Amino acid sequence: MLIAQISDTHVSTPEGAEDSLLRTSEHLARAVAHLNCLERRPDLVVITGDLVDRGEVGEYERLRELLAPLRRPVFLLPGNHDDRDNLRRVFADHGYLPRDGFLQYTVDDWPVRIVALDTHVPGQAGGRLCGERLAWLAARLAEAPERPTVVAMHHPPFASGIPVMDAFGLDGSDGLAAVLQRHPQVERVLCGHLHRPIVRRFAGTVACTCPSTAHQLALDLPPANRLAFVMEPPACMLHLWLGSDGGLVTHLSLIAGEHPPLTVHDGQGWIRDPRPPAGFHPA
Template sequence: MLIAQISDPHIRPAGQLYQGVADSNRMFEEAIDHLHGLDRKPDLVLLTGDLVDDGRPDEYAQVRHLLAKLTIPYLVIPGNHDHRENFRAAFADHAYLPAEGALHYCIDDHAVRIVALDSCIPGLHHGGIDAQGLAWLQRTLETDRIKPTLLMLHHPPFMSGIPYMDTYRYMDTAPLEAIVRSASNIELVLCGHVHRTMLRRWAGTVVCSCPSSTTEIALQLAADAAPASFMGRPGCMLHLWNEAHGMVSHVSHIGKMQGPYPFA
């Protein structure tokens, strides 16, 4: 099974730029075209939050317009720039999304089980999951301790070392970590939020963050570093599951490169 992941497109109303700089709508279209042009078609696309920039209905209308071009089945979760109720209304035809409350769900129709968590706290930018959501996760994981499982949420559940990102990270990770650690069949935890790829061993599994299809947040590790981003190379992730070999993840850069050349 090949699972593609796109994150943090920050879609704007038609004709408007993200942060006055990036044409996030065009770049999202290019990301969709990129998936369609891969030499192996993904079986599923995961969109791990911040689909839009301000959570406004006109932005969601635009993202649905752009997603209409995607010919691959896809699943969505919100990010801290999304508005939960506007998000729910925009994707009302996605029957897997709960009709009320946090947008946690489980999809068990594929070779890999997908468990999605809504790590957003309405009105705030840092992440967390309340006791009710954690109890839902515990029950959901307990129903199948064998099938390979992929967990996705927007906020990475660890410190990145980038100070201006860590101020609104997933804050209280210990309860989530205990639940995840109890499920040995979680192959991978996917997230977005940081607009760059990071890997960390956590809770007995591996966490992988996805680059943005728009801008790249600067890798600055000094404690007094000021927030900064680049118009870096946009990308997505490809997560390849094989029953014999498990899960392997690749960064897939979006856009034209020199080549291909006849060597490897």
Template sequence: MLIAQISDTHVSAPEDPDDAVLHTSEHLARAVAHLNRLDGRPDLVVITGDLVDRGEVGEYERLRELLAPLRMPVFLLPGNHDDRGNLRRVFVDHAYLPRDGFLQYTVDGWPVRLVALDTHIPGEPGGRLCGERLAWLAARLAEEPERPTVVAMHHPPFAIGIPVMDAFGLDGSDGLAAVLRRHPQVERVLCGHLHRPIVRRFAGTVACTCPSTAHQVALDLPPANRLAFVMEPPACMLHLWLGDAGGLVTHLSPIADEYPAFTVHDGQGWVRDPRPPPGFHTA
């Protein structure tokens, strides 16, 4: 099973200055084309929040159009830039989305179970896992304690050393850790929010964040104290389940199709005279 993760798509209205500067819709279209072109096509795509920039209906309608070419099921999660009501209204046919309350759900039918958590606090950049949300998670994990599971949410449950982003963190991470420690079937915690690929051990499992499909957060570590964007190459995460023996392996897949691959080993042996394709960049 292959799970693709993209995040922080920040789709805006065409007239929005952010769209003109950051080209988020154009970048999402590239990400969709990239996922469709993968040789090992993902079984599903999960988008871990900040789907749009202002939570407006028109933005979600544009998001829907951009995601329409995907050739695999897509599952949506809210981030701090999203609006639950407008997301539900535009994606009303996404039956996995609850019709009221938190946008939390499970996805079954594949070798790995997906449990999606809602960390959104309306009007605030940080996130929260309250008692109600944590109790829901504990109940879902208790349903299938032997089933390999990934938990997906927007806000990561750990600090990263970028002070401004750490100030917009997750309230309730200790409660989340307590739940996860009781459920060793959780193979990975998939997050967004930070616009960077980051990995950390957390509560007996591994937590990771996915880059944005467009702009990234500049890697300003202490003593720096600012928030800056940088147009580093966007990427998606590919979480490959290799079975009980191999476990879940996570790969970073840059969305940079101007750098095509060329074969140096064909599965039987080394290619004697490998030839890069036309346009292959050597610098």
């Protein structure tokens, strides 16, 4: 099983700054094309929040158009830039989305179970897992203690070392840790929000953040204390389930600036004199 994760797409309407300055819609179209062209097609795609930039209906309508060419099932999660009601309205045919309340759900159709958590707090950049949401998570994990499981959410439950973003972190991470420590079937916690690939041990499992499909956050570690965007190559995460013996392996797949691969081993043996394909240029 292969799970593709993209995040922080920040789709805007054509007049929005994200479209004119950061070209977020164009970048999402490239991400969709990238996923469609992978030799090993993902079984599903999870988008871990900040789907649009202002939470407007027009933005969600544009997001829907951009995702339409994707040849795999898509599962959406809200981030701090999203609006639950407008997301529900435009994606009303996505039957996994609850009709009211928190946008939380489970996906049970593949070998790895997905439990999606809603960390959104309207009007705030940071996230929260309140008692109600944590109780829901505990109940869902208790339903299938033997199933390998991925928990997906927008806000990461750990400090990144990027001071400005850590000020907009997740309230309730201690409660999340307490739940996860009782459920060793959780293979991974998949997050967004930080616009960078970051990995950390958390509560007996591994938590990671996915880059944006467009702009990334500059890696400003202490003592720096600013927030800046950089147009580093966008990327997605590919989470490959190798079975109970191999576990879940996570790969970073760059979307921009790709070159054709130079094959040096064809599965049968090493190629002594590999010939570069058309368009191949060494770095």
